[in-house]
Amino acid sequence: MLAYLLRRILYAIPILIGVNLLTFALFFVVNTPDDMARMQLGIKRVTPEAIAKWEHQHGYDKPLLLNFSASGTGKISDTIFWQKSAGMFVLDFGYSDDGRNIGREISTRMGPSLAIALPTFLVGLVVYVSFALLMTLFRGTALDIAGVGLCVLLMSVSALFYIIGGQFVVSKLWHLVPISGYESNLGAVKFVVLPIFIGVIGSIGSSSRWYRTIFLEEIGKDYVRTARAKGLSEMAVLFRHVLKNAMIPILTGVVVVIPLLFMGSLLTESFFGIPGLGSYTIDAINAQDFSVVRAMVFLGSLLYIVGLILTDISYTIVDPRVRLQ
Amino acid sequence: MSFMPVILWSDALVFLLLAAGISCAWYVRQHEHLLLPWRRVAQNPTAMVSLLVLSLFLLVGLLDTLHYRVLLPENNNGQKVYSPEVLSVFDKLLAPLRTHTEKTYSAPLAMTLYAKESISEANGLVSREYPRLRYGGAHLSDPQQRDGDVLKRGLSGALAGLLAGLLIALSGKRPLARHGWPVRPLLIATLIIFTVIGMTADLAGAYHVLGTDKVGQDVLYLSLKSIRTGLIIGTVTTLVTLPLALLLGIAAGYLRGWVDDVIQYIYTVLSSIPSVLLIAAAVLMMQVTIDTHPQWFDTSASRADLRLVFLCLILGVTSWTGLCRLLRGETLKLREMEYIQAAQAFGVPSLRILTRHILPNVMHIVLISLVMDFSGLVLAEAVLSYVGVGVDPSMISFGTMINAARLEMGRDPVVWWALASAFGFMLALVLAANLFADAVRDAFDPRLNRSAVAA
Numbered sequence: 003m004l005a006y007l008l009r010r011i012l013y014a015i016p017i018l019i020g021v022n023l024l025t026f027a028l029f030f031v032v033n034t035p036d037d038m039a040r041m042q043l044g045i046k047r048v049t050p051e052a053i054a055k056w057e058h059q060h061g062y063d064k065p066l067l068l069n070f071s072a073s074g075t076g077k078i079s080d081t082i083f084w085q086k087s088a089g090m091f092v093l094d095f096g097y098s099d100d101g102r103n104i105g106r107e108i109s110t111r112m113g114p115s116l117a118i119a120l121p122t123f124l125v126g127l128v129v130y131v132s133f134a135l136l137m138t139l140f141r142g143t144a145l146d147i148a149g150v151g152l153c154v155l156l157m158s159v160s161a162l163f164y165i166i167g168g169q170f171v172v173s174k175l176w177h178l179v180p181i182s183g184y185e186s187n188l189g190a191v192k193f194v195v196l197p198i199f200i201g202v203i204g205s206i207g208s209s210s211r212w213y214r215t216i217f218l219e220e221i222g223k224d225y226v227r228t229a230r231a232k233g234l235s236e237m238a239v240l241f242r243h244v245l246k247n248a249m250i251p252i253l254t255g256v257v258v259v260i261p262l263l264f265m266g267s268l269l270t271e272s273f274f275g276i277p278g279l280g281s282y283t284i285d286a287i288n289a290q291d292f293s294v295v296r297a298m299v300f301l302g303s304l305l306y307i308v309g310l311i312l313t314d315i316s317y318t319i320v321d322p323r324v325r326l327q
Numbered sequence: 328m329s330f331m332p333v334i335l336w337s338d339a340l341v342f343l344l345l346a347a348g349i350s351c352a353w354y355v356r357q358h359e360h361l362l363l364p365w366r367r368v369a370q371n372p373t374a375m376v377s378l379l380v381l382s383l384f385l386l387v388g389l390l391d392t393l394h395y396r397v398l399l400p401e402n403n404n405g406q407k408v409y410s411p412e413v414l415s416v417f418d419k420l421l422a423p424l425r426t427h428t429e430k431t432y433s434a435p436l437a438m439t440l441y442a443k444e445s446i447s448e449a450n451g452l453v454s455r456e457y458p459r460l461r462y463g464g465a466h467l468s469d470p471q472q473r474d475g476d477v478l479k480r481g482l483s484g485a486l487a488g489l490l491a492g493l494l495i496a497l498s499g500k501r502p503l504a505r506h507g508w509p510v511r512p513l514l515i516a517t518l519i520i521f522t523v524i525g526m527t528a529d530l531a532g533a534y535h536v537l538g539t540d541k542v543g544q545d546v547l548y549l550s551l552k553s554i555r556t557g558l559i560i561g562t563v564t565t566l567v568t569l570p571l572a573l574l575l576g577i578a579a580g581y582l583r584g585w586v587d588d589v590i591q592y593i594y595t596v597l598s599s600i601p602s603v604l605l606i607a608a609a610v611l612m613m614q615v616t617i618d619t620h621p622q623w624f625d626t627s628a629s630r631a632d633l634r635l636v637f638l639c640l641i642l643g644v645t646s647w648t649g650l651c652r653l654l655r656g657e658t659l660k661l662r663e664m665e666y667i668q669a670a671q672a673f674g675v676p677s678l679r680i681l682t683r684h685i686l687p688n689v690m691h692i693v694l695i696s697l698v699m700d701f702s703g704l705v706l707a708e709a710v711l712s713y714v715g716v717g718v719d720p721s722m723i724s725f726g727t728m729i730n731a732a733r734l735e736m737g738r739d740p741v742v743w744w745a746l747a748s749a750f751g752f753m754l755a756l757v758l759a760a761n762l763f764a765d766a767v768r769d770a771f772d773p774r775l776n777r778s779a780v781a782a
Contacts, residue, residue: 020596
């Protein structure tokens with residue numbers, strides 16, 4: 003198991019290098035730092051000196067991949083690619099274009115993001131699985147058909163509708179919670195309730211339907227027939243046998259998103275004014291702050307790979323037949 | 328000629344897709360075994376009603392794809408000068424809706440603007456009143472007559488639509504029944520749709536049926552124009568995903584070895600980046616390129632259009648990995664099948680095995696995944712446009728409509744109609760697409776355990 007994990011972690015390194023090369027290509031080869039400087043400075047103030055000054059300030063006045071004027075390891079390290087991306091492997095994200103330390107921003111903004119993402123995830127999981135089990139229990143009946151129809155309807159509605167509609171009804175008409183904002187500690191509760199509720203409702207359609215498919219696939223198997231033949235009640239079959247056996251497909255879809263919860267949700271956070279990583283990313287996109295976007299891309303892929311490794315570990319926990327080698 | 332046809336990049340791609348779709352349909356018609364699952368789809372009432380709705384959307388989208396530029400009357404030394412504005416046949420058909428712009432917001436079917444303004448009268452007095460609209464209900468002298476007029480027009484339009492629908496439904500009834508299609512649901516759907524269209528058309532002649540937006544444009548017109556953008560995002564993207572996923576997925580599964588390793592590496596890298604961020608990064612870069620090369624575009628429409636095409640390209644590049652993984656898995660399974668091994672033993676060249684034996688057997692996966700992805704892409708457009716990495720702000724789309732209207736929920740009285748129309752039209756499109764996709768999946772997926780559902 004340990005050897006397996008070590009190999010997986012080593013395998014993650016080339017993937018992260020690939021991610022870095024890709025973002026590097028996107029940000030520096032498609033458009034040269036000159037173009038970026040022009041964008042940032044605006045059209046009016048563009049002079050060659052201003053561009054050079056901007057590039058020097060932000061460390062873009064070096065060769066892209068190989069520096070032939072430097073000596074020794076400087077050939078590789080004294081370049082934009084090395085300077086801008088090597089630090090990310092030790093989680094040093096450098097500075098944003100407006101001069102702030104990205105690493106510190108990330109660590110302070112992680113809390114608010116988690117305050118919304120974690121409850122949404124947990125409540126959502128319980129709600130979706132229960133709803134799917136209910137539909138499975140009544141499969142083939144009018145209740146099941148109505149449930150599936152409701153799921154299709156809910157998943158056809160834009161996520162923006164849930165957020166805008168929810169804010170309008172709950173905050174503006176009923177005045178139950180503030181429209182947007184955030185406070186630390188316990189004061190946060192009144193701000194996070196609505197985003198969590200909307201987050202759960204928003205994906206109830208697609209998730210419940212997906213779980214229902216998994217349960218239906220399990221329920222057609224032989225061991226279920228055996229369990230029924232033993233005289234077990236339908237509830238016992240569903241909870242003691244089907245639910246346990248459906249764990250592997252469920253974990254495949256679920257565990258991988260757990261690390262990504264740190265990243266927060268772009269839409270929810272920016273609509274509700276939560277100072278988390280999601281709204282940080284949106285602000286960076288709108289301000290065209292490429293350093294922040296690059297850092298978030300790297301962080302996102304790192305967390306995704308952690309999620310994949312966690313998924314493998316979780317298999318060994320729920321299914322003793324799975325051995326990682 | 329008094330106009331010059333314009334083929335934008337997205338138009339060309341739509342025509343390409345249309346040609347591909349028609350030739351595929353023709354090919355399927357010739358082969359009974361390919362037609363069989365489609366017959367199952369055709370017997371499904373929900374699927375056929377959804378298809379009816381979808382084809383109406385498609386008709387609007389296609390009419391909106393035939394673009395042209397009008398010849399300007401003033402000649403420049405005998406040279407022909409065309410208007411910089413690119414119009415479509417659909418714009419021409421809805422010319423009154425497009426040109427009848429008010430000053431600012433007005434509610435659906437209203438005769439006045441939504442807010443009071445100071446109006447100075449002839450005798451020098453200034454009063455605060457709701458100003459009358461330039462076009463909405465302008466034919467009426469007394470605002471009291473509006474309700475009666477709306478009722479009259481609505482009823483007469485509905486009646487005309489109902490009659491037209493009846494005519495079409497009755498003439499189509501017999502051929503439909505012969506093919507075993509669900510006649511009654513289709514009949515009812517046709518009648519409802521035509522009644523609604525007739526009613527809207529009659530009212531739209533004299534009112535703004537769904538109100539007007541901030542700059543006074545008719546919301547019904549904006550909603551209808553958004554359909555093309557949504558359809559293009561949902562379909563043109565497949566032009567990118569399909570070749571990539573098919574080629575790489577089958578190659579990885581069939582050739583294995585280092586090819587498999589490389590392809591797996593590529594898609595793991597791509598799928599490990601959160602898709603919204605990858606799209607955002609790519610779109611930001613594209614924006615820089617477009618902004619620094621203004622000389623590439625002769626009209627603002629062509630710039631917005633190229634941005635739309637690039638958005639499809641980017642969406643395609645970020646979304647082929649799922650299908651590729653499915654195809655690789657299926658090909659890995661297929662290549663161990665006896666009939667493939669027999670073909671290999673007979674010395675059939677690899678290329679022939681791939682095209683004759685493997686490709687046809689993975690097509691159902693491709694088809695299911697394409698129809699399932701469509702609705703997700705339409706929804707994604709709205710979200711991306713909100714984040715600021717979607718279509719060009721000047722292009723009419725559901726996303727830009729929602730983005731422009733969402734701040735108006737804070738006003739008093741609430742300006743709800745633009746948001747409601749955008750969400751309503753989007754819901755109709757996505758719901759129809761989802762229901763149709765479900766029927767296609769049920770008909771094509773051999774794994775689907777029908778007995779389990781029946782049990």
